[in-house]
Amino acid sequence: MALDFPQIEAKWQDAWYSARVNESEPEQGKPKFFMIFAYPGVTGYLHVGHMRGYTVSDAIVRYKLMTGYNVLFPVGTHATGNGAISFARRVERRDPATVDILTSNGCSEETLSRLEDPLEVVRFFNGIYLNDYWKRFGFFSDWRRFTSTINPDYMRFIEWQMLKLRAEGLLIQKPYYAAACVEHGPVAIDASETDISKGGSAEVLEYSLLKFELEDGRKLAAATLRPETVFGLTNFWVNPEVEYVDARVGDETWVVSRQAAEKLALQMDDVEVVDSADGGSLIGKSCKAPYTEKTIRIFPSALCDPDVGTGLVMSVPSDAPVDWVGLVELRGDSLVRKEYGITDAMLNEAAPVAIIDTPGYGPLPAVEVTERMGISSLDDPRLDEATREVYKTGFHKGVMNSSSGDFAGWHVERAKDAVREQMIESGAAAMFYDLSEEVLCRCGNKVLVKKIPDQWFIDYGNAALKESSKEHALTMKILPKEYHDNIQNVLEWYRERACVRLGNWLGTPFPLDDRWIVEAIADSTLYPIYYVLAKYANEGLMRPEEMNEPFFDYVLLGRGDVQTVACATGIDTKVLSAARAEFEYWYPLDINLGGKEHMTVHFPVFLMNHVGILRQEHWPMGIIVNWYITATGGKISKSKGGAQPIPDAAERFGVDAMRLFYAHIASLYVDVAWEDEKVQSYRDRIERIWNFVVDSIEMNDGPASDVDAWLRARVESWIAEAHAYMEQYDLRSYANNVYFEISQDFKWYLRRGGASKEVVGEALRTWTQLMAPITPHLAEEIWERLGMPRFVSNSQLRSARRTESTELEEAKERLLSSLITDISEILRVTSIKPSKVVLMTAPRWKNDVLDNALSGGEEGADVGRLVKEAMPSLPQDARKELPAFAKAVASEVGRMSPDERRRASARVDELTVLRVAKEFLEDYFRCEVLVFSADDTAKLDPENRARQARPGRPAIHVE
């Protein structure tokens, strides 16, 4: 009989939610478990990959619920930022891809026009996430606590957080250079291109702007990434085709390209274009280099790009292949030389000057590389490659040579910053920021780097904060372990982080200055707390305008007394006390689970804000990082709308099959490709289990047998292992046992003639409980069939009762199954069709020797001692065998782990076990089976195989 997945999913979800099994209230004295997953940003539909982390969270929470914990597992969404705004804009202009995604998900034209409003977009997707994803998957989340970051009450919480950061001295202000659109303000440069229409992979480059003084006092400003090469300057490049301008900067006049002047104006105060400047007229003239004060000649070059840097370039032919090739080309270009009057003497003055010792190169790497590669023209596309090669080695491995003055002997990497600093200090240079490629805003305007003079930062560089956070992180349960170790480095590396931004964004206005909006990472650090309070706001027990600083101070920091706070807020004292008690009950957060992208972004600030603002007893306890589900042949990205819409997949495969897929397909800490066939096979597995269970429930009761005790023993092992795995949140091993190993045990039981309805029923109940965290709908359906009261989901999973006797029961069956393996192996290799199998258990003395070896304790067994102690009592014919056997046993025992020792000590009466199992074996191999002890003088052993018998491994003879 097939399972109707959608039907049972709906049935149990209705039942759970109407019985409010998913809702959480504090219960003093009962241990609590508080878990969240990092809430998703509201930027469109999610895809099947996102459900991995969410599902794992739900499974953990469900397990905790079944093991005595009062659990809290709230969910929410992150609407801050421009995701919803840009989505609304795409809808507004009826972007075909966006419209297509929406309509294929069933949106009407009416809904479409509603979604032109960003707030409606947020509302719309909040509904989708809640209903189509999380409820659809049967999560045990307390829906009453749902919150979203642009809800008015949540915003009050963020305001409070910023005030506390300031109070702790963790807010600082300083200038900042950000990519910005002239019209829309700062934009994010990011490959997913939420803000921009072009240039997602651009970077902000830090140029040094070096000033070269002309005879008339004006200054040519050249932008370079390598200021330390100032010592190797030989000439200057100007493009006669480019339009330059004279720009007044403070009390100086700079010559730069018109485009560069515009950029400078955004980054420096007091920049004004006063005149145009003719590049051609400069050529042939001289200018004075900064720092070295060397006089160099100005030459023409077509390579100066007015959009890159300042459109003016300083020339270092020793280390820049482009400069060297430029000089070579110029030397051979008589036409140009004639036009600008460039003489051989001038060119000779521009001969390369060696400045850097680069491992693997001579004194002039650029000359060397271009000659080796045979590059002689600026049009040669391999110039880029040559530049990269020289730059890379020179910058990271090079050392400044004796021609670099005070910096001789410095590593280039260090010299770069030091030289720049000195030049800036002396007024010979300035900083200049530019993008590595053209970036266009969604509106079509150019994105440029703009100085923001009074940017606010959270000071994650604060030494005390950093130290406490690192120390606390060591005590946290952080998985995977690699991240537990690495987060130390991440925290160490953290520095100030911009926490507010200008522009058209959804989010909380910055309480210290409402031109700013609190930035999207900064408003999502303490938020687990807010789930505790959201219930009260959602139920109308407090209004946003009442949630002021005294309110949060009282509830979260325990400041003030309830009467005063009630006056200051207008909130009922009962509500205040309850909220505070509830916070104290649930906090700290036990687990925050999120994708690997959070490792260097969200998790560190999440931790540090807790440490910075809250009392130590409220600092978070654990972090779990999950890796991704990807699509075959590339990421299934959110922006592309999702290769596999979640409701569709749920419909096709069933929620439980997907949940099992997420739990079992691989360790959480590797990326896994989504494959329909894989999910389908989990669906098959679930149906197989269902059919098996139904058959078992309907089975006829049979007589008690000797495997009953074995199955009971196995149940104890299932439970013990389940708890052990979940202790480590190792869902995969847990699922492997529950969905694959356990069914094997049932099959073995039946095969061995087990028939007790009672024993099977007992085992089925435990099995069902074990399934409940991962495949809850299936488990409930089975639980109901078993006649159990609602619900398996909140039934209690007891702890295991393993004893010596359960060990023995398991050892007994292990003996049989390994015996079957051995016999089958012999039959397979020899191709004998057996008419008779003779089994001979090890003689008594071998057991004694093994026991003796095992009792030897830690120092292990000594062969000599074993032989000496066993010899006297041995029958004559065994004495020859003893030394070899003792040696084998000694080495075997020597390398046993404690676990193996325990098992080996739990040996069973093999003769009896085999005699009892004789019929079973005869049935299995369809032939006669004879059982002897090797001690038995009447045994049937024509080939003298009895000597091979060892404890746990009877000798075998087949014919």
Place this chain on the structure above:
RNA sequence: GCGAGGGUAGCCAAGCUCGGUCAAAGGCGACAGACUCAAGAUCUGUUCUCGCAGGAGUCCCCCGGUUCAAAUCCGGGCCCUCGCACCA
């Protein structure tokens, strides 16, 4: 570049923290058999090579080292993936 993770049999994926229980779990695929009118359903077995006795040989990206013993530890190399800050 900086930082992190990884390369295991046809494929996916455990194992590596604590070296021996590892020819290396499990799943998928493939092959064979059983049950069947039949099957893409289910069950059983096989799936590195050799083997008419439960075994042997070779193996866990490559090279080298430590060790009685290495998939596991150390060094070097090649290759892949990911994060890098105002992007959630």
